[in-house]
């Protein structure tokens with residue numbers, strides 16, 4: 001029996017930072033953002049649906065989807081975001097299920113699903129346990145602005161397009177506070193895995 005862990009948080013809260021720690025322990029991670037990117041590559045069914053809904057002006061010269069442009073639309077307009085979600089999310093779910101099945105086939109003891117919208121999209125049925133990577137609002141905005149070179153207004157729009165992290169805290173089985181250093185975050189992860197009785201392959 002494999003244990004499937006749902007790793008979630010908010011935009012720029014530190015999910016990738018924690019999922020890197022899992023990978024360093026040889027624990028496989030399925031990343032919803034990666035699957036969402038693959039699902040909208042040129043020629044994929046979702047790619048055609050996006051053009052049908054958002055128009056060809058959403059494409060770059062090479063025919064690929066202009067992600068910053070699509071982001072500037074959907075993070076500021078909830079109705080457009082729902083339209084995009086309706087196209088992309090079923091594909092992401094399908095791809096993730098395939099990867100879980102493959103990992104189970106491979107007899108992995110633990111599988112991590114890194115899903116930013118785990119609670120918003122009601123995907124907790126896919127996992128056995130949930131871990132939330134938490135940061136306070138100010139830290140989240142600042143890290144997002146620094147990482148994506150966004151204006152404050154655009155960063156706020158992205159954060160507001162998700163359930164507030166303070167609400168997600170109440171829904172998660174475990175919370176990792178990522179306001180401090182990466183080392184402090186790693187210590188919390190190791191303590192939590194220890195509490196769950198998991199021995200790390202590569203601490």
Ligand SMILES: CC(C)(COP(=O)(O)OP(=O)(O)OC[C@H]1O[C@@H](n2cnc3c(N)ncnc32)[C@H](O)[C@@H]1O)[C@@H](O)C(=O)NCCC(=O)NCCS
Nearest residue numbers: 010011032033036067068070071074085088092116161162
């Ligand atoms: C809007 C898009 C083109 C922007 O692409 P971009 O490369 O700038 O961002 P990226 O995909 O790396 O996402 C960064 C973060 O934004 C947040 N985010 C992305 N999409 C959404 C959404 N629909 N609603 C809320 N937050 C979202 C997530 O926290 C994600 O980790 C892209 O995010 C997208 O296609 N989104 C729809 C699919 C989706 O919901 N993906 C998130 C997980 S399944």
Ligand SMILES: Nc1ncnc2c1ncn2[C@@H]1O[C@H](COP(=O)(O)OP(=O)(O)OP(=O)(O)O)[C@@H](O)[C@H]1O
Nearest residue numbers: 010011012013014015016017143147178180181182
């Ligand atoms: N503890 C920390 N201290 C300082 N910077 C951090 C810390 N954790 C993460 N960061 C930085 O904050 C930014 C966001 O972290 P990360 O990419 O891990 O978040 P994420 O939740 O995966 O984001 P997204 O969902 O948007 O992809 C990155 O630039 C990362 O280097």
